[in-house]
Amino acid sequence: MNSTVLVRIAGAIDRLNGFVGRIAAWAVLAMVVVQFAIVALRYVFGFGSLWMQEALHYLLAILVLFAAGWTLQADGHVRVDVFYAEAAPRTKAKIDLAGALLLLVPFMAAIIWYSWPYASRAWAIGEGSREAGGIPLVFLLKSSIPLFAALMLLQGLAQAGRAALALMSDRSSGAAAR
Numbered sequence: 001m002n003s004t005v006l007v008r009i010a011g012a013i014d015r016l017n018g019f020v021g022r023i024a025a026w027a028v029l030a031m032v033v034v035q036f037a038i039v040a041l042r043y044v045f046g047f048g049s050l051w052m053q054e055a056l057h058y059l060l061a062i063l064v065l066f067a068a069g070w071t072l073q074a075d076g077h078v079r080v081d082v083f084y085a086e087a088a089p090r091t092k093a094k095i096d097l098a099g100a101l102l103l104l105v106p107f108m109a110a111i112i113w114y115s116w117p118y119a120s121r122a123w124a125i126g127e128g129s130r131e132a133g134g135i136p137l138v139f140l141l142k143s144s145i146p147l148f149a150a151l152m153l154l155q156g157l158a159q160a161g162r163a164a165l166a167l168m169s170d171r172s173s174g175a176a177a178r
Helices: 003-045 050-073 089-125 138-177
Strands: none
Touching: 003 050, 003 138, 050 138, 089 138
């Protein structure tokens, strides 16, 4: 595959995850507003809302699951920096490539594989909340799991592609210097 094409694909994946992540980040504001409303309604008016309580779960899922690919893109995930922080760029590229291809991609593929039937069943029955007065959109919440894994898998492939390009360009520049 041409390196220019690989860079374009990785850039498109970055833009997709950036777009989804920036939208998901708004869930923080929505969570604050909903939580404030829950507390105010309960303590000022003596009114509780199961729908609002469940909305916090939905918003947290949106935030965590849909911002994960964007966080990976920004190198914001937890990493054991004992070796990586001081490593040479070529070593970092090797670690990124191996981590993406041997850990991230297979794990996300497994999540997609196992969560797809779970989400499909929820869609088939139009699954809603088990509680009266709850949010009737559980099928959407369950669908966020394979969607999260797909976004992470794509970002892992973009990371692997960039690492491979860095290793190839380093090899070709090293050969040209000899």
